[in-house]
Amino acid sequence: MGENNFWEREVVIAELTKGKELMLQLQKHFDPIKQLVCQYLAVEILSSYDKAMSLLNGTALSGMMKSKGKEIIHPAPSSSTAPQLESPHLLVDSSTKSCDRPSNYRKRKMLARRKEYVEARPGEEVPPEDGLSWRKYGQKLILGSKYPREYYRCARRCCGATKMVQRIETEPLTFEVTYGGSHSCGQETKNQNEELLAVQQTKCDEVAKGAAEMFESYIHKMVSTPNNSYNNSSTGVEFSNSNSVFNIPNSDFIPTPTSSPHPDTDFPLDNDSLTLLFDQDVPDNSGNDSLAALAAEVYKLYEENGKLNFPHRYDKQAENSRPSNNVGDKS
DNA sequence: AGCCTTTGACCAGCG
DNA sequence: TCGCTGGTCAAAGGC
Numbered sequence: 222m223g224e225n226n227f228w229e230r231e232v233v234i235a236e237l238t239k240g241k242e243l244m245l246q247l248q249k250h251f252d253p254i255k256q257l258v259c260q261y262l263a264v265e266i267l268s269s270y271d272k273a274m275s276l277l278n279g280t281a282l283s284g285m286m287k288s289k290g291k292e293i294i295h296p297a298p299s300s301s302t303a304p305q306l307e308s309p310h311l312l313v314d315s316s317t318k319s320c321d322r323p324s325n326y327r328k329r330k331m332l333a334r335r336k337e338y339v340e341a342r343p344g345e346e347v348p349p350e351d352g353l354s355w356r357k358y359g360q361k362l363i364l365g366s367k368y369p370r371e372y373y374r375c376a377r378r379c380c381g382a383t384k385m386v387q388r389i390e391t392e393p394l395t396f397e398v399t400y401g402g403s404h405s406c407g408q409e410t411k412n413q414n415e416e417l418l419a420v421q422q423t424k425c426d427e428v429a430k431g432a433a434e435m436f437e438s439y440i441h442k443m444v445s446t447p448n449n450s451y452n453n454s455s456t457g458v459e460f461s462n463s464n465s466v467f468n469i470p471n472s473d474f475i476p477t478p479t480s481s482p483h484p485d486t487d488f489p490l491d492n493d494s495l496t497l498l499f500d501q502d503v504p505d506n507s508g509n510d511s512l513a514a515l516a517a518e519v520y521k522l523y524e525e526n527g528k529l530n531f532p533h534r535y536d537k538q539a540e541n542s543r544p545s546n547n548v549g550d551k552s
Numbered sequence: 553a554g555c556c557t558t559t560g561a562c563c564a565g566c567g
Numbered sequence: 568t569c570g571c572t573g574g575t576c577a578a579a580g581g582c
Contacts, residue, residue: 357557359575372574376555385574555582562576567569 341394348386348396355384366390 339348355373363370368388375382381402389395 356555358577360558361573361575364572370573374575383574557581558579560576560578563574565573566571 335400337398337400338389339396339398341396346394348398351398353382363387368393 339351341347342349354376356376357371357373359372360369361372366387367390371386373384373386374380383401385399385401387397387399389397
């Protein structure tokens with residue numbers, strides 16, 4: 222199989238696998254009360270399947286096969302051993318120039334990219350080494366950026382890995398490093414564990430963000446519901462008033478990694494309450510009471526900071542004298 | 553001689 | 568169709 226086809230196949234498989242994993246997660250969350258998580262997962266799944274479908278239908282690949290100007294690009298033959306021409310002025314398949322690098326632009330744009338932010342070491346103004354050897358092949362001033370973007374590819378020829386380094390204007394000691402392609406030279410093997418951990422961490426963070434958003438909406442609903450009451454049970458927490466009832470099953474409360482960035486929110490949170498809400502493990506099966514305490518604490522912080530005007534307050538006094546599970550809202 | 557960086561030119565995508 | 572922009576190429580020069 223030609224390297225091009227192999228690469229396309231890898232992308233398709235990766236996208237379909239991701240879609241499958243997300244669908245499994247979605248199945249677990251099929252519940253009207255978990256709309257936020259369902260919505261988030263649905264968007265991710267659709268995006269994965271769209272990418273895979275356009276690859277399989279040839280939408281994305283058709284550009285590579287189309288004749289444009291004097292350059293005619295063909296898909297790589299399945300067992301290409303044709304000699305490779307170096308001159309850019311000849312009518313050649315540009316994807317076969319110099320080694321088997323996937324060098325045409327369309328392909329590069331489709332490569333899965335991974336973005337990282339790294340900080341320069343103290344006293345230095347260059348990004349720290351990432352343990353791999355790179356060779357710089359270009360530098361360009363990017364519109365709207367004070368610093369030029371630098372382009373690197375794997376120092377081992379015949380490897381399609383690339384990276385771009387962009388110094389961030391507002392934080393000159395921080396660099397945005399975008400990795401493209403994968404190392405076919407084996408150079409990356411020693412770093413594969415770290416790589417896998419990074420990917421897992423990203424996925425974990427994505428799920429945690431969805432969970433945190435959901436948790437936030439519960440808190441909001443709880444403290445703003447008129448005449449609310451709640452019940453703890455071994456299966457979860459139930460909030461209710463004269464009009465509605467909603468349940469938070471224990472399974473909704475998953476630990477939020479402390480490494481996660483705080484989720485974006487339009488909830489008027491200050492830093493302290495954000496930390497309180499997301500920087501700790503939310504209640505597990507053995508700690509449903511802490512949900513109520515947490516909600517009361519969050520409300521208190523909002524109120525003290527004068528940032529919220531909830532129509533009805535959570536009844537902290539009743540909570541304190543609560544041997545039974547029911548708490549009325551004093552509004 | 554071989555490898556590297558620099559830098560202007562070129563090419564493809566996109567609005 | 569055209570102009571702008573990001574990404575890449577490749578010649579030139581340095582080490």
